[in-house]
Amino acid sequence: MSKTFTAVIIDYNYIKIIEATKKNKTYIINNFSLEKLNQNDIDATTYNDNAENTENILMAEEIKKAFGLRQFSKKNVFTVLNDDYIYNYNFSLPEMPESDLAKAVEYEVKKKSPFPLSQIVYDYIYTYQEDNKDGGYNLLTTAYVAKKEYSEQLVKTFAKADIKLRSIESKTTSLYNANLFIYGNNAGLHYMLIDINLISIKIIIIYKNTIIFERNIEEINIIKNTKNINEAGETISAEIQKTVDYYYAGKSIEPIENIYISGVYANNETFKDIISNLTNIHIETMSILKLLDNGSGADTHNNNAKNNNGKADSARNNNENDKKRNKKERKIQPLIKLSSKLYKKIYKNKTAAKNVRKAANNSDKLSDGNSNNINHYTDNDNIGSNNGIMNMNLDGQILSNYILYDENNLFDILDIMLPAFGLMLGK
Amino acid sequence: MAQSNVKKKKNKTRINLLPLSDKINIARRNKVIVYLIVLVGYIFILSGYDYIIFSKTNNARTVVFNLNQKLETIRNNNIIYTTIQKAILNKEKIETSLKKDSSIINKLNRLKKKEYKKFIEIIKFPMPNGIWLSSLSSNNGNFIINGNSLSLKDVSVYIKNIKKMKMFKKIYLSGIEKKIKKGNNYYTFDLKCKL
Numbered sequence: 001m002s003k004t005f006t007a008v009i010i011d012y013n014y015i016k017i018i019e020a021t022k023k024n025k026t027y028i029i030n031n032f033s034l035e036k037l038n039q040n041d042i043d044a045t046t047y048n049d050n051a052e053n054t055e056n057i058l059m060a061e062e063i064k065k066a067f068g069l070r071q072f073s074k075k076n077v078f079t080v081l082n083d084d085y086i087y088n089y090n091f092s093l094p095e096m097p098e099s100d101l102a103k104a105v106e107y108e109v110k111k112k113s114p115f116p117l118s119q120i121v122y123d124y125i126y127t128y129q130e131d132n133k134d135g136g137y138n139l140l141t142t143a144y145v146a147k148k149e150y151s152e153q154l155v156k157t158f159a160k161a162d163i164k165l166r167s168i169e170s171k172t173t174s175l176y177n178a179n180l181f182i183y184g185n186n187a188g189l190h191y192m193l194i195d196i197n198l199i200s201i202k203i204i205i206i207y208k209n210t211i212i213f214e215r216n217i218e219e220i221n222i223i224k225n226t227k228n229i230n231e232a233g234e235t236i237s238a239e240i241q242k243t244v245d246y247y248y249a250g251k252s253i254e255p256i257e258n259i260y261i262s263g264v265y266a267n268n269e270t271f272k273d274i275i276s277n278l279t280n281i282h283i284e285t286m287s288i289l290k291l292l293d294n295g296s297g298a299d300t301h302n303n304n305a306k307n308n309n310g311k312a313d314s315a316r317n318n319n320e321n322d323k324k325r326n327k328k329e330r331k332i333q334p335l336i337k338l339s340s341k342l343y344k345k346i347y348k349n350k351t352a353a354k355n356v357r358k359a360a361n362n363s364d365k366l367s368d369g370n371s372n373n374i375n376h377y378t379d380n381d382n383i384g385s386n387n388g389i390m391n392m393n394l395d396g397q398i399l400s401n402y403i404l405y406d407e408n409n410l411f412d413i414l415d416i417m418l419p420a421f422g423l424m425l426g427k
Numbered sequence: 428m429a430q431s432n433v434k435k436k437k438n439k440t441r442i443n444l445l446p447l448s449d450k451i452n453i454a455r456r457n458k459v460i461v462y463l464i465v466l467v468g469y470i471f472i473l474s475g476y477d478y479i480i481f482s483k484t485n486n487a488r489t490v491v492f493n494l495n496q497k498l499e500t501i502r503n504n505n506i507i508y509t510t511i512q513k514a515i516l517n518k519e520k521i522e523t524s525l526k527k528d529s530s531i532i533n534k535l536n537r538l539k540k541k542e543y544k545k546f547i548e549i550i551k552f553p554m555p556n557g558i559w560l561s562s563l564s565s566n567n568g569n570f571i572i573n574g575n576s577l578s579l580k581d582v583s584v585y586i587k588n589i590k591k592m593k594m595f596k597k598i599y600l601s602g603i604e605k606k607i608k609k610g611n612n613y614y615t616f617d618l619k620c621k622l
Contacts, residue, residue, distance in 0.1 A: 081444055123442035144442050151446050166453065168444040177440050209438070426441030 004030070006072050007423035008063070008079045008158075009171070012199045012219075013037045015062060018420045019072045021339075027424065029288070030073075030339045034413045035066040056153065060160030067161065076166045078423040079158065083202070083216045085150045086170050087113065088142050090212060095128070095137040105143055113145050121151045125173060127209040140210040144170055167423075171195070172204055172214050174422030175286075179260055181335070181425045182286055185209070188257040192243075193286070195419055196222055196236065196263035202419075203243050205256065213247050222264060232265060233274030240279050262286040262418045288421055289414050291336045346410045545570060545594060545622075552592055557581035561615070570595070572618040579603070582616050595620040 002023040009016045018032040038058075067074065089112045093104050105124045110117055126141040151168055158165050175193050193204040199221050205213035217239055226232040244256065259281050265271040267290060272283040338346060443450065542565050549563060549572065557577035564571045576582045582603065589598055602617040 086444070121444045121446055123444055125438070125440050125442060127438040127440075144444060146444050148446055151444050155446060155449055165445060165449070167441075169442050170444070173440065173442050180440060427437060427439065 003076065004073045005076045005078065005424040006074070007174075007420040008077060009420045009423075010037075010059070010063075010079070011197055014198055015066050016417060016420045017066055017070070017072055018417045020421065020424055022424070026335055026337055027421075028337045028339050029342060029421075031070050031342060032414060032417050032420075033066060033070050033072075034416070035062070035069070037062050056157045057160060060157050063158065063161040063163065067163070074163050077158065077163050078167045078169060079154065079165060080171050080174065080419075080423065081146050081150055081154060081168050083171055083214075085146050086172075087145045088170075088172070088211070088214070089113075089145070090140070090142050090210065092129075093126075093139045093141055095139060101126075101139065101141075105141060108141075109143050109145055112143075115145075115147060119148055120145050121148050121168075122146070125176075125211075129208060129210075140208065142211050144173070169423050171202060171419050172211060173426065174419045175202065175204055175262070176206065176211055176422075177426035178262070178418050178422030179206075179286055181422070182291065183260070183284075187260065190254045190256050191258040191260060192240070192256050192281075193260045194236065194240070194262070196261065196265060197416060197419075198223060198264065201236070201239060203240070205243075205247055207253065213243075215243050215246075229265065229268060229271050230274060233271050234278065237275050237278035240275065240281075244279075256281055258282050258284055260284050260286045263416045264412075266415055266418075286418055287415055288336060288418055289411055292338060292414075346414070542570075548592065548594060549589070552588060554588070555581040555584045558585050568622050570618075570620040570622070571601075572620065574616055574618070575606075576614045576616060577612075579614060582614060586618065589618070589620065595622055597621040 002021050004019065004021045006017060006019045013036060015035045015037055016033070017035075019030045020027045021030055022028075066072075089108065091108050091112075093101065093108075096104065105122075106117070109120070109122050113120055113122070122143055122145040124141050124143040126139040128137045129140050130136075131138050154168060155165055175195055179187055179193055187206070190207045191205075193202075193206065195202040195204075199219055201217040201220050201222065203213075203215045203217070204211055220235070220239070222232050222235060226235055240259070259275065259279065261272065261275070261283055262285070266285050266287045272285070275281075276283045445453070545565075546563050549570070550560070554560075558574055558581050560572060560574040562571075562573040564573075574585070576585070582600070586598060586600065589595070598618060598620050600616060601619045604615050606613055606615055
């Protein structure tokens, strides 16, 4: 039995759509797209009398257009509410039946939310944590609260685009679920997720499988505002440092073990090295591309995904058990695949794109942090064009806006699709 | 024990911030879909069950029909067999009776041949002038000669002549009677001759 899902994320002036079919336990990615919204038209509506309504109509048209361009399925559509509109509250509850839990969460939300219940929409996630005192379990719960009007507005916008939303989620939970999907409970006890988007950055800190901290860095525009990969790495590292400083202020908890990076540059080894060196934290990649591209990655993914149902603290499983499990689960088919149509489309230019990327990575490594010697390729019209040839600027000159990312390249687009893909995951 | 407990516990890791009315609508729609699926499934199972029963009944009917046909064939065969057997028996009986009959006929034929010879010899043998025969018959190998004679002497001569033929072991006059017809006297006599 198969079910097709479509996830949409409207991020500033971009609309990301990914469609996948879940067949047994495998997600087959049918299509994805990154469309630039016609921001000028949308911005122009602010001068109208009925600006909000006009903006909604324009947005609906853009969504409709984006869906129509690649014939995305409108059956099970997921989207996210802007992070700015969502408040989250963490609390611990004793283990209780689901119906009682709903009431308990309602009580907590009522207590913590600045808005009355009639004006909000809320939902919650929870993880079981062993209570060391009596051997029972506690529910580490995070409630997500948003004003009802924002949710209704989103529903209306999509309805105008002839789409009936199945679910509105948050980017935080989608990234959390994506990480669980890829690494399972082996992600660690205390780790950080960083999603580098085209314009913003999202940082999430997870402790004992519970989201305990999140931060949005808006309009940082890492591609445009940094000259090269080194500078991008330094900028991200600085943001991580700030976040960590703020997070640890007045706390004495275990250090962050890993940083899981997704989005722009997530697959760039140089970029990861820079951040790892500057933060002294091990960096891992969360990437759809890596899972598709790397056979071992798929195995790890299988192994970890299998552990999702396990106990919260099973992250500390010993290595021997992991190895045994790895051997057993190597035979299991991968959990993410590309549809044959998409495979042909995306791998048509693979060799050219890979070579360019490899050359760029090698030259980055050779430069050993010296930005003056880094080779770049441009993001002008030639980059990621249908012939897959990318212009390399080998003169070693630093050029502003010449950076190792191309928003027309299918590989790079797929890299930033993880938050959208994450919307289809989770339990 | 504790580990197996943990395995059953499932974390909730996704949220849905749709307005409550939409959530209710989706839940209602899902419910309807589930009901429809259950209904379709139920109908499917029922029709499947019905089909299985129907096909089973059909199969059973076919089997019964085939068996009946076989039985009918067996019956027919049995009737034919019995008829043939009877016919064979009849044939055997007829054959036996025919054989008997043919042996009798043969015997009779053989006897008749002998008797005819005797008769012819008796008729051929010269008779006195005053003798004429009225019938010749045989019974169990004995010949009876009925005749007429004008005189008793002629009868005696005829008896002597027959004895001379040496055809019979014993010849005796079993009866003689005087008869008068239209004023003429004559004698009727019966001779019994034993072979």
